[in-house]
Amino acid sequence: METIKKIFIVLGSLDRRIIFIIVGLSVLIPLLKPEWVDLPIRPTPESQIVFDEINKLNEGDKVLLSFEYGPSTKPEIHPMAIAILKHLYAKNIQVYGFALWPDGNFMSTEAFSEVSDDYDKKYGVDYVNLGYKPGGEAVIKGIASDIRTLYPADLQGTSLNDIPMMKDVINIEDFDFVFSLSAGYPGSKEWVQYACDPKNIPLSTGCTSIQVTDIMPYVENDQIRGILAGMPGAAEYESLVEAELQKMEISGKPGEASGMMAAQSIAHVVIVLFIIFGNISYFITRKKNRKG
Amino acid sequence: MNNKVIIWSVLFLILLGLYVLGEGLIFVEGSRVKFAAILLVSITIYYYIDRARSGEEIYLRTIPGLKALEEAVGRATEMGKSVLFVPGISDLDQVETITGLNILGHVAEHTAKYEASLNVPVSKSIVMEAGRDICKESYLRAGRPDLYSDNMVHYISDEQFAYAAGVNGIMQREKPAACFYLGKFYAESLILAETGNSIGAIQIAGTGSMAQIPFFVTACDYTLIGEEFFTASAYLSKKPELLGSIKGQDIVKLLVMAMMVLTVVLNGLFQTGWINFDILSYL
Amino acid sequence: MLLKRQIPLMIVIGVGLLTLFGNFINNEAVRGFVDNDATQWFDIIASFAIFLGALNMLKLQLIKIIKKQKNWQYSILAVAGFAFAIFAGFFYRGANFITIADIQDGQLAIVSGIIAEELNETNPYDIKTKIMGSQDEYEIDKLFMTEGNAKLFMEKLTPFVGVINLKSKPWGAHVQTKGSLFYWMFINMITPLGATMFALLAFFVASASYRAFRIRNFEATLLLVAGIILMLGRVPIGNLIPWWVVSIMLMFGIGAIAAPFIKERKILLGIVSGGIIIFIIFGTLMGWNQTPPALLSIPIIQDWIFAFPAMAGSRALMIGIALGIVATSFRIIIGLDKSVLGG
Secondary structure, eight states, X not given: OHHHHHHHHHHHTOOHHHHHHHHHHHHHHHHHOGGGOOOOOOOOHHHHHHHHHHHTOOTTOEEEEEEEOOTTTHHHHHHHHHHHHHHHHHTTOEEEEEESSTHHHHHHHHHHHHHTGXXXXXXXXXXXXXXXXXXXXXXXXXXXXXXXXXXXXXXXXXXXXXXXXXXXXXXXXXXXXXXXEESSSSSHHHHIIIIIHHHTOOEEEEEOGGGHHHHHHHHXXXXXXXXXXXXXXXXXXXXXHHHHHHHTTOOOOOOHHHHHHHHHHHHHHHHHHHHHHHHHHHHHHHHHHHHO | OOHHHHHHHHHHHHHHHHHHHHBTTTBOTTOHHHHHHHHHHXXXXXXXXXXXXXXXXXXXXXXXXXXHHHHHHHHHHHHTOOEEEEEESSOTTSHHHHHHHHHHHHHHHHHHHHTOXXXXXXXXXXXXXXXXXXXXXXXXXXXXXXXXXXXXXXXXXXXXXHXXXXXXXXXXXXXXXXXXXXXXXXXHHHHHHHHHHHTTOEEEEEESOGGGHHHHHHHOSEEEETHHHHTHHHHHHOOHHHHHHHHHHHHHHHHXXXXXXXXXXXXXXXXXXXXXXXXXXXX | OIIIIIHHHHHHHHHHHHHHHHTTBOOHHHHHIIIIIHHHHHHHXXXXXXXHHHHHHHHHHHHHHHTTOTTHHHHHHHHHHHHHHHIIIIIOXXXXXXXXXXXXXXXXXXXXXXHHHHTTOSXXXXXXXXXXHOSSOEEOSOOBSSHHHHHHHHHHHGGGEEEEEEEEOOTTGGGGSTTBHHHHHIIXXXXXXXXXHHHHHHHHHHHHHXXXXXXXXXXXXXXXXXXXXXXXXXXXXXXXXXXXXXXXXXXXXXXXXXXXXXXXXXXXXXXXXXXHHHHHHHHHHTTTTTSOOGGXXXXXXXXXXXXXXXXXXXXXXXXXXXXXXXXXHHHHHTTOOOGGGTO
């Protein structure tokens, strides 16, 4: 019994470097060997709503896809961007890329180049990338009123008048749906406040886990239709899209987020175990001190 | 009810009436409720500022985090180490950054008084200039302009994690005894707070970024939560007008709570069919 | 004093009042200023101000290097990184691409094969189709960072095409174009560095939770339990936790609440263990192994915690923060709070 107590006391006062090593291993091993851990992914109601909203769209509809994330949040949000693009391309929906962050340009370029060729999508006809403009909310307000005052040309410098799919697009009211891939400010909240809510355009979002509490009030009020919450949300959406693509008999590369969920799950379990050990040690030490 | 309340109420009604009359011509249509809300909030806050100016005593509860500011600087002086102040990673267009810089002014006065060294790494150039002005003025007010140096407030990087890495490096190398995180933060908040914890510094944090508050509460000694952070500059200055505005803010919160209860009750009555008035459509 | 204090104060009050009440004024010019110009003026000022920050950073790092102050070696990295980014953005474009036209008769298959090999594509037929479909000239879908590499490839094609040109993406667009030096730097240096710093959070969350989540009092216990449920419920592993584990946790929770009222520890232990056994037996008899109730499912409890208590708390905090911002902004707009101007 004494030995067990001593073990718990040691576990309760571990050097933080040992904790870091154990957490690191708990993430690294499942990433290197994903086949060792196979966890079922259950879509949450919020992810299902996002999927259903996009599934309701028809061929030829126009979707505004806004990239508001950078390298640090890329592991969480980029898989969502890929899955969304796959879904939109499979349904032959026209995609209009915008960015409210400078880093969004790189993220959007990478996302489009990763997916467009697999679905034989042509730039200027099936998708266009207008890129980043500085100004935050002012850009959203500009898109809500007249896109051409802000964007005379696309990311590569081609005039909007020379891009076929920009012909009938004047402002946000010409879009059937808006999806914001958001990691902070400006992001989904600003899209709600300055464009989608005033103009009544349906909006969904994918954001980092930490932002979910900020955005949930808008989801509860139906101002944002569903939410993809962090990497679990990305994994859930990937599983829904893969099932849908299978139904449509379209093959494709598997998503990244699903593979990373095992690592995240194990890491969470490890952290919970550390908390439990820490508390057991805390009680044993407290009892010892009281007796002493 | 005193005369001032009547005067302000009448003024509120006149201005609202003017707005309603001018709707469509001078004023935008469909924003009556928004205008009325802004007017009500402004008048309420100003009324209490006026009352404070007239000599009314304003009671404010103790905010431990703000009380500990001077103690933290004193601790750093005793240990012969520096004070680190991080005003967030946003630019001067955010109210949190302005609030953080206001508190920097008070911290700088203490560091001038106690002759402790102050290090303020910033993420935005405009914040750097504003921070320098504020520190210079504080050192002048404390009678120690000789101790001030422009290099106290220095720029690191606009990029979020480059800034966090830079500040972490400063913490690991210089090991400040007191760390203040007061401004707008994003994901780097826990990185900064945990590093500060590992070097044994006393940490005081305050932010309006809701998602970061739990991280600061977990890792810091004192955290200014929500409006406590925004009242800091008024609280520390002890000027009656500023204290009056805090009371005004609290009264506005009371009005918001009353409005919420009223809305729930009226909506409930509407849903059950007892009244025909749908308050939600009006709001 | 006028220039340093009064004039800035008048600007703050004037612009503040205009921006606040401009939302309600039915005038194109005012709305235009409020909606677009005001934000853009700030962005322009902030963009020029970046020079101040960059020069300050360079100055401090160079002084460290010149005077060989402590850890001056790291400053070399800082200055080198800065210089490299400036070089990649302003001086070296990269993003070179090749266009071909006027392909000689019978040489289309050879040209397609050469291009397919360079692009690592297995089927030259697709490239042949694209070349035939292009109107004036065909842009080869590969970007070269250096002209040297591009010219090496051009030499392979020159015998078979009539017109071959080496071009570069325009300045400005080059930073976003794959194949430019700046893009390479962003993807291969900035992205991994940023992701690494963000990944540090995982370790810091572990050490912070380990240190801070202790059962010291009722509130701390509530925080601990909610934290554990949310951590497990948000990930797929939460679905695998069986109902009887949740019921054990529930009984421990009830025991923790009852502990201050039951002095005899043996009685408390008996209640908790008895409760666990009864729960498990009852659940097995009710068939919970096949269809567990929602109350004993971690993901569903997690959804509830998120949707109700967490949401209520965050909304209240949001309202408080919003009011704080309103009050602070009001003090600044009416000129009451002059501390932002330096005193």
